Amino acid sequence: MASVLLLSGSPTENSRTTAVLGLVAERLRAAAHSPHVLRIRDIPPADLLGARTGEPAVAATVEAVRTADALVVGTPIYKAAYSGLLKAFLDLLPEKALAGKPVLPLATGGTLAHLLAVDYALRPVLSALRAPHVLPGFFVLDRTVHIGGTGRADLDADTERGLAAAVDAFTAVVPARASLARAS
Numbered sequence: 001m002a003s004v005l006l007l008s009g010s011p012t013e014n015s016r017t018t019a020v021l022g023l024v025a026e027r028l029r030a031a032a033h034s035p036h037v038l039r040i041r042d043i044p045p046a047d048l049l050g051a052r053t054g055e056p057a058v059a060a061t062v063e064a065v066r067t068a069d070a071l072v073v074g075t076p077i078y079k080a081a082y083s084g085l086l087k088a089f090l091d092l093l094p095e096k097a098l099a100g101k102p103v104l105p106l107a108t109g110g111t112l113a114h115l116l117a118v119d120y121a122l123r124p125v126l127s128a129l130r131a132p133h134v135l136p137g138f139f140v141l142d143r144t145v146h147i148g149g150t151g152r153a154d155l156d157a158d159t160e161r162g163l164a165a166a167v168d169a170f171t172a173v174v175p176a177r178a179s180l181a182r183a184s
């Protein structure tokens with residue numbers, strides 16, 4: 001069993017990105033992993049933007065990254081890139097924060113024109129943080145995500161199939177990486 005941190009970079013309360021991460025967490029749990037969803041929006045803004053790494057919420061989130069075996073990094077696409085909220089947090093991580101951790105990047109967006117934003121914008125940042133294995137990014141069209149009263153998302157069938165395949169490809173590399181990290 002691996003500890004998987006799912007980070008949401010959406011600033012919105014009823015976020016499609018966070019809801020999709022919730023579905024990813026369900027699938028990871030079904031695969032006997034231990035997922036944990038964190039929203040960067042829950043860090044007090046002054047601490048995040050002031051780079052106050054000693055403050056509890058910032059320190060706890062950085063520590064959650066440090067102790068995770070693997071990560072799913074989720075973001076809405078804003079202006080053809082990942083969110084500024086996500087970048088504000090990633091900028092606070094130590095240089096090699098993702099060393100040894102496979103990462104699944106996931107984005108929700110309004111247009112397929114920005115399908116590749118995860119790969120051209122987010123992937124280089126994850127690599128700079130030394131993630132050894134960044135899986136192909138998965139892009140979810142926002143209109144295929146339907147959030148119900150409970151906050152749980154329902155996905156259109158094609159999106160559901162694609163997401164399941166992306167998570168399964170991720171879980172295929174997580175156990176090996178987790179045991180490697182424990183062995184070192």
Ligand SMILES: Cc1cc2nc3c(=O)[nH]c(=O)nc-3n(C[C@H](O)[C@H](O)[C@H](O)COP(=O)(O)O)c2cc1C
Nearest residue numbers: 010015016017076077078079080108109110111142
């Ligand atoms: C300020 C703003 C900028 C956006 N820019 C883009 C964009 O450049 N490309 C795109 O595909 N979607 C864009 N969108 C749509 C969002 O990415 C999409 O609705 C996403 O699912 C929102 O995620 P959230 O509910 O987690 O916040 C934008 C939305 C907002 C509010």
